[in-house]
Amino acid sequence: MSIKPESIWAPSPSTTRGQPTPISADPKGERVAYASNKSIFLRSIDNPAVSIQYSGHTTATTVARFSPSGYYVASGDVSGTVRVWDCVGEGATKGEYHIIGGKINDLAWDGDSARIIAVGDGKEKFGHCITADSGNSVGEISGHSSQINSVSIRQQRPLRAMTGSDDTSLVFYHGAPFKFNTSIRKHQRFVYGVAFSPDGSSVVSVGADKQIFLYDGKTGEPKAEIGAGEHKGSIFGVSWSKDSTKFVTSSADQTVKIWDAEAGKAIQTWRMGEEGKVSIPDHQVGVVWPHGRSDGLILSLNLNGDLNYLSEGNPSPHKLVHGHQKNITAIAASDARDSEQTLFTGSSDGRICNWNISTGTANHLDGEGHTNYVSAITAVPGSRIYSVGWDDSLRSIDASATVFTGSATSTDGQPKGVAVTSDGLTAVATHKGVQTFRDGQKQKEVQFNNASPTAIAADGKLIAVACDDGSLLMLSPPSLETERKVNSLGSAISTLSFSPTGEHLAAGCSNGKISVFNTSTWEVAISRWSSHTARVTSISWNKEGTHAVSGGLDTNVFVWSVEKPGMRVGKANAHKDGVNGVAWVGDGKVVSVGGDAAVKVWRVEGLS
Numbered sequence: 296m297s298i299k300p301e302s303i304w305a306p307s308p309s310t311t312r313g314q315p316t317p318i319s320a321d322p323k324g325e326r327v328a329y330a331s332n333k334s335i336f337l338r339s340i341d342n343p344a345v346s347i348q349y350s351g352h353t354t355a356t357t358v359a360r361f362s363p364s365g366y367y368v369a370s371g372d373v374s375g376t377v378r379v380w381d382c383v384g385e386g387a388t389k390g391e392y393h394i395i396g397g398k399i400n401d402l403a404w405d406g407d408s409a410r411i412i413a414v415g416d417g418k419e420k421f422g423h424c425i426t427a428d429s430g431n432s433v434g435e436i437s438g439h440s441s442q443i444n445s446v447s448i449r450q451q452r453p454l455r456a457m458t459g460s461d462d463t464s465l466v467f468y469h470g471a472p473f474k475f476n477t478s479i480r481k482h483q484r485f486v487y488g489v490a491f492s493p494d495g496s497s498v499v500s501v502g503a504d505k506q507i508f509l510y511d512g513k514t515g516e517p518k519a520e521i522g523a524g525e526h527k528g529s530i531f532g533v534s535w536s537k538d539s540t541k542f543v544t545s546s547a548d549q550t551v552k553i554w555d556a557e558a559g560k561a562i563q564t565w566r567m568g569e570e571g572k573v574s575i576p577d578h579q580v581g582v583v584w585p586h587g588r589s590d591g592l593i594l595s596l597n598l599n600g601d602l603n604y605l606s607e608g609n610p611s612p613h614k615l616v617h618g619h620q621k622n623i624t625a626i627a628a629s630d631a632r633d634s635e636q637t638l639f640t641g642s643s644d645g646r647i648c649n650w651n652i653s654t655g656t657a658n659h660l661d662g663e664g665h666t667n668y669v670s671a672i673t674a675v676p677g678s679r680i681y682s683v684g685w686d687d688s689l690r691s692i693d694a695s696a697t698v699f700t701g702s703a704t705s706t707d708g709q710p711k712g713v714a715v716t717s718d719g720l721t722a723v724a725t726h727k728g729v730q731t732f733r734d735g736q737k738q739k740e741v742q743f744n745n746a747s748p749t750a751i752a753a754d755g756k757l758i759a760v761a762c763d764d765g766s767l768l769m770l771s772p773p774s775l776e777t778e779r780k781v782n783s784l785g786s787a788i789s790t791l792s793f794s795p796t797g798e799h800l801a802a803g804c805s806n807g808k809i810s811v812f813n814t815s816t817w818e819v820a821i822s823r824w825s826s827h828t829a830r831v832t833s834i835s836w837n838k839e840g841t842h843a844v845s846g847g848l849d850t851n852v853f854v855w856s857v858e859k860p861g862m863r864v865g866k867a868n869a870h871k872d873g874v875n876g877v878a879w880v881g882d883g884k885v886v887s888v889g890g891d892a893a894v895k896v897w898r899v900e901g902l903s
Contacts, residue, residue, distance in 0.1 A: 296854060296856070296862065296863075296864045296899065296900065296902060297864055297900045297901055298852070298854055298864045298865065298866050298885070298897050298899050298900075299898045299900070300895065300897060300898075301898045302344060302655060302895070302896045303336075303346050303893055303894075303895050303896075304344055304346070304650065304657070304893065304894040304895070304896070305336040305338050305343070305346040305348070305618065306331045306332070306336070306600075306618050306619050306620060306891065306892030306893050307331065307599075307600025307601065307616075307617065307618040307619060307620045307892075308329040308330060308581070308596055308600055308620070309330055309331050309355070309600070309620055310581075310596065310597075310598050310600055310620070312575070312598055313529070313547075314531075314580070315444060315487045315488060315532055315580055316329070316330075316581040316596055317329075317357075317358045317360070317400075317532075318581045318582070318583045318596055319360045320584075320585035320594070321337075321361040321382075321585075321587075322361065322363060322587055323365060323587040324340065324586055324587035324588035324592070325340060325341070325587070326338060326361075327340055327585070327594060327602070328359040328360065328368055328370075328382075329581075329596075330355075330358055330370065331356070331620070331893075332355060332622075332871075332872075332890070332891055332892055333352055333353070333354060333355055333356060333372075333871055333872065333891065334350045334352070334356060334871060334891050334893075335348070335349040335352070335370045336893075337349070337359075337368070337382055340585065340592070343602070343655075344654060344655025344656060347386065348891070348893060349368070349380055349386050350868075350871045351378050351386075351388050352370065352372045352376070352378060353372075353374075354374045355372060355373045356371070356372045357371050357372055357373060357398055357399050357400065357415075358370065358371045358400065358401055359371075359402075360402045360403065360404060361382065361404075362404045362408040362427070363405075363407075363408050364408040365383075366383050366408070367379055367380065367381060367382060367389065367408065367427065368380055368382045369413075371398075371400075371401075371402055371413055371415070372398075372399060373397075373398040373399075375393055375395040375396055375397050375399060375415065375417065376391060376392065376394070377391075377402065377411065377413045378390070378392075379391075379392075379411070379427050389427070389428065390427065390430055392425055392430040394413045394415075394417075394422070394423045394425070395414075395415055395416075395417030395419075395420060395422065396417050396418035396419060397415055397416040397417045397418060397442075398415045399413050399415040400415040400416065400442065400443060400445070401413075401415070401443070401446050402414075402446070403446045403447050403448045403456070404427070404448065405448045405454060405470075405471070406448075406449075406450035406452075406454075408427065409426060409427055409428070410424060410425070410426055410448075410470075411424070411426075411427050412424045412436060412446050412448060414436060414443035414444075414445070414446045414458055415442060415443060416442035416443075420435075420436065421436060421439050421441075421442055421443045421460070422436030422439075422443050422446065422458065423435065423436055424436060424456075424470070424471075424472070424473045433471050433473065434468070434470055434471060434472035434473025434474060435472075435473070435474070435475075436458060436466075436468070436473070437466075437475050438464070438466040439464065440460075440462045441460050441461035442461050443458045443459065443461075444459055444460060444486060444487050445459045445486065445487060445488045445489045446458045446459075446489065447498065448491065449491045449498075449513075450491065450493065450495060451494075451495040453469070453470075453513070454469070454470040454471050454473070455467065455468065455469060455491070455495075455498075455512065455513065456468040456470060456473055457489045457491070457498050457500070457510075457515070458489065459486030459487065459488065459489045459500055459502065460486055461485045461486075463480060463482050463483060463484060463486060463502075464478050464479065464480050464482075464486070465478070465479040465480075465481070465486060465489065465500055465510075466478050466479070467479060467510075467515030477515055479510070479515065479517065481500070481506070481508045481520075482502040482504050482506060482508070483504040483506070484502055484503035485502055485503040485529075486500055486501075486502040487501055487502050487503060487529065487530060487531050487532070488500065488501045488502070488531065488532050488544075490533050490535055490542070491512055492539035493537055495512045496511075496512045496513075496539065497510065497512050497518070497556060498510045498511075498512050498515070499521075499533055499535075499542055499556075500533075501531075501532070501533045502529070502530060503530075504529075505524075505528065505529065505546070506520060506523065506530075507520065507521040507526075507530065507533075507554070508521070509521060509559075521554060521560075522552075522559065522560070522561055526546045526548055526550065527546075528546045528547030528548035528578070529546065529547045530544050530545070530546045530547075531545055531546065531547065531578075531579065531580045531582075532544065532581045532582040532583075532595075532596075534582050534583045534584040534593075536584050536586075536591075537584075537586040537587070540556055540557065541554060541555055541556060541562070542556060543582055543584050543593050543595075544582065545579035545580065545581060545582035545596070546578075546579055547578045547580075549567045549568050549573075549574060549579060550565060550567070550579065551564070551579050551582060551605060552564045552565075563608070565595075565610070565611065565612065567579065567597060567603065575598060576597060576598050576599035577597050577598070577599070578597060579595050579596065579597055579603075580596055581595065582594065582596070591607040591608075592604060592605070592606055593605040593606070593607070599620075600617075600619075600620040601616065601617055602615070602616040603615060616656075616657075617656075617657045617658055617659050618648065618657050618892070619640065619642045619646060619892045619894075620642070620644065620646075620892060621642045621643045621644040621646070621892055622642060622643045622872070622875070622889075622890045622892060623640050623642045623643075623876065623888035623889060623890075623893075623894070624641055624642060624668060624669055624670065624875050624876070625640065625641040625670060625672040625682065625875070625876055626639070626640050626641075626672065626876030626877070626886065626887075626888050627639050627672040627673050627674040627878065628652075628674060628878045628879070628880050629674045629694045630675070630676045630677060630678075636652050636880055636881065637650065637694055637697075638650040638878065638880060638886060638894070639674070639682075640876070640888055640894060641665070641672050641682055641684070642669060642892065643669070644667075644668075645664060645666050645667050645668065645669060645686070646659065646665075646669075647659075647660050647664055647665065647692070648660070649697045650894060652880050652881070652886075657894075658697060660697055660698060660699055661698040661699070662698045662699030662700070663699060663703070664690065664699055665682065665684035665686050665688065665690065666684075666686045667684050667685040667686040668684055668685040669682055669683075669684045670683055670684055670709075670711060670712065671710065671711070671712045672713070673713050673714055673715055674694070675715045678693060678694040678695040679691065679692070679693070679694065680692035680694050681715060681721055682713070683706065683710035683712070683713045683723055684710065685709055685710070686703075687706050687707075687708065687709060687710065688703040688704060688705055689704040689705075689706055689710070689721065689732060690703050691704075691735065701735055702735070704732055704735050704737075706723050706725055707727060707730060708725030708726045708727040709725055709726050711724045711749060711751070712724045712748075712750050712751040713751070714751045714752050714758065715753055716753045716754070716755065716756075716772050717754070717755035717756075718755075719733065720733055720738065720753075720772050720773060722751060722753055722758050722772070723751075724748035724749075724750070724751035725748065726747045726748070727742050727743070727747070728740060728742035728743045728748065729748065729758065729760055729770065729775060731772065731773060731775065739773055739774070739775050740775075741775040743762060745764070746763055747762060748760050748761065749761050749762060749787055749788060750788055750789060750791045750802075751791065752791035752793050752800065753793070754797045754800075754814070755797060756772075757769050757770070757771065757772075757814075758770040758771075758775070759791050759793070759800055761787075761788030761789075761791055761802065762788075765783035765784060765785065765787055765788070766780060766781070766783055767780070767781040767788060767791075767802065768780055768781075769781070769817075779817060784802065784808075784810055785804075785806075786806040786808065787804065787805045788802045788803065788804055789803055789804060789805050789831055790802075790803040790831055790832060790833055791803075791834075792834040792835060792843070793814075793836075794836045794840035794843075795837075795838050795839070795840050796840040797814060798815075798840060799811050799813065799814060799820065799821075799836075800814055801824075801834045801836070801843055801845075803827075803830075803831025803833075803845060803847075804831060805830045805831075807826075807827035807828050807830065807847060807849065808822075808824070808825040808827070808831075809824035809825065809827070809831055809834065809843075809845060810822055810824075811824065811843075821857065821860045823860040823861055824843075824845070824853075824860065826851070826853055826865060827845065827847040827851060827853065828847075828849040828851075829847050829848035829849040829873075830848045831845055831846070831847045832846055832847055832848060832873070832874060832875050832876065833845065833846045833874070833875065833876045833877045833878075834877070835878045835879050835885075836879065837902070838879070840857070841856070841902070842854055842855060842856055842899075843855045844877045844878075844879060844887075845877060846869070846870075846876060846887055846889070847873070848873040848874070849873070850868045850869055850871070850872075850873055850874060851865050851866065851867050851869060851874065852865060852869040852874055852887050852897065853865040854885065864899070866897065869887055869889065869895060870887065870888070870891050871889070871891040872889065872890025872891060873889055873890045874887050874888070875888055875889050875890065876888045876889075883898060884896065884897070884899070885897045885899055
């Protein structure tokens with residue numbers, strides 16, 4: 296057997312309300328770079344299901360910028376560290392430099408791909424200029440009294456740079472080495488974005504005061520104010536077209552506007568969300584106009600993390616790219632007997648997405664969903680999916696219509712898991728006990744006085760419940776009477792999974808071991824699946840019941856054989872911050888999710 300990575304379905308960019316989120320495109324206009332949790336993702340613009348993950352940072356990342364050469368990316372994080380790495384080959388780190396004692400807000404490369412200015416919220420200083428290959432100082436960033444939000448470097452000589460800050464001022468620098476030249480005060484509130492035009496003739500600034508100003512690219516002299524009163528909210532992002540005649544802005548008023556730089560007028564406006572309705576998730580917090588393309592494509596980012604594909608002359612977005620922004624906590628694959636198989640994933644912020652497995656594209660479910668951590672999702676034959684969350688609710692999803700159906704069903708306690716018997720009885724394990732439901736109506740409840748359930752699974756005739764005292768109970772539906780109690784495994788069971796044939800029950804434990812029971816005798820049939828070094832979070836069987844895949848907090852994914860228990864293949868560091876869920880999605884294909892909010896597809900070969 297062997298396991299190989301097939302694709303990474305990237306998460307959405309991490310966003311924060313009221314703050315700009317920088318996104319960057321490569322010089323060819325083929326890929327977009329952004330920060331998500333503790334990783335940086337380089338994502339194909341034309342095929343968003345194709346992406347590369349860089350996981351070299353140890354803290355939450357904030358910004359990533361392609362070098363003008365297109366060979367390297369510089370990325371920053373909340374600890375003040377900048378890493379320069381290869382984006383064409385294997386992703387090797389070229390340099391790691393500690394710049395400031397706080398969060399990096401923005402980065403800029405010079406035209407030679409040799410120097411980088413990094414700015415942010417430091418303690419002693421708010422930015423620094425270094426060489427990309429060695430980290431040597433090539434100037435100082437001074438003149439600000441508060442955090443710097445944005446920086447841009449003129450790509451031609453003589454080199455110039457501009458920074459915009461929370462102190463409402465802009466500082467113009469001469470270089471190299473970069474030195475303070477002049478301070479400019481035009482904005483009344485925080486400055487969120489600055490950008491030199493590609494030909495170096497102009498530089499533009501935008502901010503929380505909804506104003507746009509143009510300056511001379513060589514001298515920094517103010518030239519004009521543009522579009523006063525056009526934007527009704529803070530302007531978070533600005534990006535130039537490749538011919539330097541136009542630029543695009545994104546704002547908290549849910550609009551993206553293209554401006555004619557010479558005429559000073561807006562020539563096109565897109566408004567996201569429902570007409571006339573204020574929608575905070577549709578705040579446009581970032582924008583980039585990729586150069587190197589002939590189709591005039593613009594990418595804007597909303598607070599929800601969705602990427603809008605906009606084309607000049609087209610009145611509405613022609614594509615929306617969705618995904619998760621937070622830790623993915625639950626996964627289930629729909630039954631594929633009648634239709635194309637669909638993957639459902641839930642995250643710690645309550646969001647549930649459905650994924651087209653053949654294309655790798657995601658959509659958010661319609662209807663009223665969970666408001667908190669999604670603790671489990673399970674699929675039943677047909678088109679029904681059930682999910683439970685820490686909003687203490689059970690919800691039903693129509694898989695064919697990808698919509699929540701009916702209203703939420705309240706659970707008597709915090710749900711730990713959900714399972715469905717072959718006759719459609721839904722069983723929910725909470726911290727108090729087990730409840731059963733049918734068509735949204737509560738049927739039966741049993742409470743455990745001396746133990747709290749930790750995991751649940753269901754077969755045709757049995758409901759298996761694991762408790763925090765290490766015990767494993769077999770309950771008989773619909774009465775929920777205890778039919779059998781299996782001896783303790785010596786460690787708390789964290790996940791349970793029946794094989795499709797019902798012949799085996801796999802129990803993953805908090806110590807990393809997996810025990811497989813024979814359901815006819817309830818003896819341990821396999822005890823050698825013990826390669827995880829931390830809690831096993833998820834187990835899934837292939838449809839034949841001959842192999843199982845497991846994921847754990849040790850970041851590893853393992854594929855196991857029932858016939859040859861000692862044979863296993865694994866992938867270390869499958870997900871940064873741990874694997875939270877695994878699922879088989881067809882012959883020889885496994886999907887995993889984890890703390891990095893990404894969905895990863897693995898090809899397993901040699902199963903027969």
